[in-house]
Amino acid sequence: MLNQLASETADRYASRVIAPAIVSGMLMIAECVVLAAISIAVIATADAPSADMLWRCLVISVGGAVAGVCGIHVFGGYEIGMLSRRAAQIVPVASGWAAALAAIGLGLLVLQPESAVSRAWLSIWYVTGAVALLGARMVLAGPIRRWKRDGVMERRAVIVGGGQAAEELIRTIIAQPDGDVRICGIFDDRGDRRSPPLVAGYPKLGNIRELVEFARTxxxxxxxxxxxxxxxxxxxxxxxxLWVLPLDIRLAAHAANPQFRSRSHSFVGQVPVLDVFNKPIADWNALTKRVFDILIASAAIVALSPVFLATAIAVRLDSKGPIFFRQKRHGFNNQVIEVFKFRSMYHEQADPAAKRVVTKGDPRVTRVGRFIRKSSIDELPQLWNVVRGELSLVGPRPHAVHAFSSSNEAFIEIVDDYFGRHKVKPGITGWAQVNGYRGEIDQADKLRKRFEYDLHYIDNWSILFDVAILARTPLSLLKTENAY
Structure with missing residues (x-):
């Protein structure tokens, strides 16, 4: 249990935030579209070019917009601290945009030295584009400052370890005027004599064991x-x-003033830190995966609606009780979620806590239940969990809160770091399942293998990896020897 101060602090930081990287990325996409649209509008208002020339102009419009965004990025125009200050944005926008169009103009000069129209077009495009970008940024600067002030857009950090080193780190971070890092507290196993209860105005909230629970909330x-x-x-x-937590874990190195290669460290503001663990599937990757989940799950629900209807009728006719079965399972970051399934057992013998593993010939399973379990049709209602955001299409399979093997060993007793698989959102199917590890866990090695496959998925995730797993899932369902 968390102490009162840690519990109150955890509740205060339980609200969602907008990741600064997402804000910067969305702005880059929007500005790219705006610059391309301005170029096309300039072309449309001029004399109609030939079909061949029109395609060249369209290609240059898109390429120039991308180059303009990249140029602004090189000049630091998408840093959150820069975006919150109106006057500071003029130089990076004007310089980055000018550099991009200068490169395009040089290319046109070499390829089409006789074309004065192209140079006039670039001049109008530059002026109009710069005015549009700067005008939008002047408006956006106010909301960004407000989001930073109100804690809507920030990176929340916890310090592990107190004393002088923690104090130096905290003072360095808070001294940076454009920083987006908010210190939420300190955790340390040492007593108050070696690690004071208050460091640079920030309280020590507990020990490392309490930190894990704190980060779950x-x-x-x-x-x-x-x-x-x-x-x-x-x-x-x-x-x-700490590695089981879905967080970036950094080792502060500012006190030692080390000389690291650029790939071995990063910066928290201006503080160098060693990158120990990175949060898996974060920021843009998380957004991409979520959009993918919603689109595919929604399409699957519509396409499989006849199967839903037929299964619901069969379950109702086969035995008394509700059509759907709800079970509490561990979700992302060890949070408890409730997943939906078609009921496959006799209602009076259902086991919501999964304290007894379903085995071959289990008398609790109905006739219809045996078929829908072997074919995994009983899992289809979990598509609603995907749409709701509790599950992903692909990920480590969520186990029941009190999951046991057939030998009555708890999963956490078999695999020490079992909760490390909860660093990402669980899925309906997964890398372990398409490699043959589905159904009953009657041996400790089966759980360990599932765990290894889950960690491999977490460490190597990509959208293409998800697509490959989804493509292999129907074939893996044909292997029903372990599904009862």
């Missing part, structure tokens, strides 16, 4: 470990406890 983005690099054994002990 609060929406934290990052853990920054301030222990010295020389305390290798202690750092490894911390990391072993």
């Amino acid at each position: 609060a929406r934290i983005d990052m853990l920054i470990v301030t222990l010295p690099l020389s305390a290798e054994k202690r750092v490894l002990e911390f990391l072993k406890s």
